[in-house]
Amino acid sequence: MTVVVLDRPPATGALPYAEWLAGSGRDLVLLTGTPGPRPGFTEVHVMARYAVTAAVETTVLALARRSPVTAVVALDPADQLRAGALRDLLGVPGQSRDTARLLLDPIASADVLRRSGIPVVRRAEVRRVLDLYRYGHEWGYPLVVRRRRAAGRRVLAVLEDEAALRSFVRGGLTSGRAGSVPDLTVEPPCPGARHVGPGLAVTDAALAALPVEPGHPRVVEAVRADGDWLIDGVRYEPAEDPRAQVRAQVSSAGLALEGI
Known part of the structure; x- marks a missing residue:
């Protein structure tokens, strides 16, 4: 064995x-x-x-x-x-693959929390150029484009207006490999106060809604927007x-x- x-x-x-x-x-x-x-x-x-x-x-x-x-x-x-x-x-x-994914993929974790009635920030996956134009129309500008699953979720661009969007997507969104799909998210900026870990009703609720697996510590982060606390992320927390x-x-x- x-x-x-x-x-x-x-x-x-x-x-x-x-x-x-x-x-x-x-x-x-x-x-x-x-x-x-x-x-x-x-x-x-x-x-x-x-x-x-x-x-x-x-x-x-x-x-x-x-x-x-x-x-x-x-x-x-x-x-x-x-x-x-x-x-x-x-x-x-x-820990299963689906549970591990919640600590790596902000779209997957937001879906779980939203189904549990927990408020989360506005964030969407980007699979094609049209997605950016869609959210620019629905949410307005500026928009923040990030890596979806990479550690730290690096900011790739802050799109201040449609002209900046056009410049960003010139040449496409993928790496050029056949069949590749962009691994990106888009969201409005959230410059408000932040809280990491338990201690707020919303973070306590988020921690309770997520599966608990021994040996896989996780932390949640909330941001204050328009007077409300919203969950901005769930991530693995090295012990x-x-x-x-x-x-x-x-x-x-x-x-x-x-x-x-």
């Missing part, structure tokens, strides 16, 4: 996973993009272009054909999405103690660990 650790560089670095998972009674297999000695693992697979290669997933599936995978550990948000998909496919307990987080992910899969 096998515990798989997904280690995306450089966010997590060379953490002592094997030391933290001592006493699991399972083979420990590391998939990483960072070369170097990793004592304590049964196998270490170093992958070129780790962030984008499908070899991460196919390697885990090959491992599962040899020995049952009993837990998947991931700290980076993008790896948590991968881990959730693998758990779903292999029937491993723990102060990654050891406890790693061990919680394994324990939530039903494995006992020494010292827990």
Whole structure:
């Protein structure tokens, strides 16, 4: 039986996973993009272009054909999405892909909160140039265009008017790869006061409405707009103690660990 650790560089670095998972009674297999000695693992697979290669997933599936995978550990948000998909496919307990997506995709988390009656900021996905013109007409300008799933959700443009929009979309929105779809969102600016974490009725309600998964801490952020508090985002919050987080992910899969 096998515990798989997904280690995306450089966010997590060379953490002592094997030391933290001592006493699991399972083979420990590391998939990483960072070369170097990793004592304590049964196998270490170093992958070129780790962030984008499908070899991460196919390697885990090959491992599962040899020995049952009993837990998947991931700290980076993008790896948590991968881990959730693998758990779903292999029937491993723990955070699912859909739950992991809520911490990475602001459109998905807003949909869940809105269905629970929790007010959220105006934000929409952008899949084509026409979407920007549509929201410029419905919401007015300025508009903020951001990366949808990237860490930090970097601002790509602030469109002050339709002329700025035309300049921004000149040449299209995709990377030029065949079949690629823009990974963008659009929203009006929200310059009001902000609150992170519990302590407001709206953030407490949002935290209660979101699935709770051991080893996957999350935080919500609210912004004050037109006199009301609105949820502006839900995101993964790295734990102060990654050891406890790693061990919680394994324990939530039903494995006992020494010292827990």
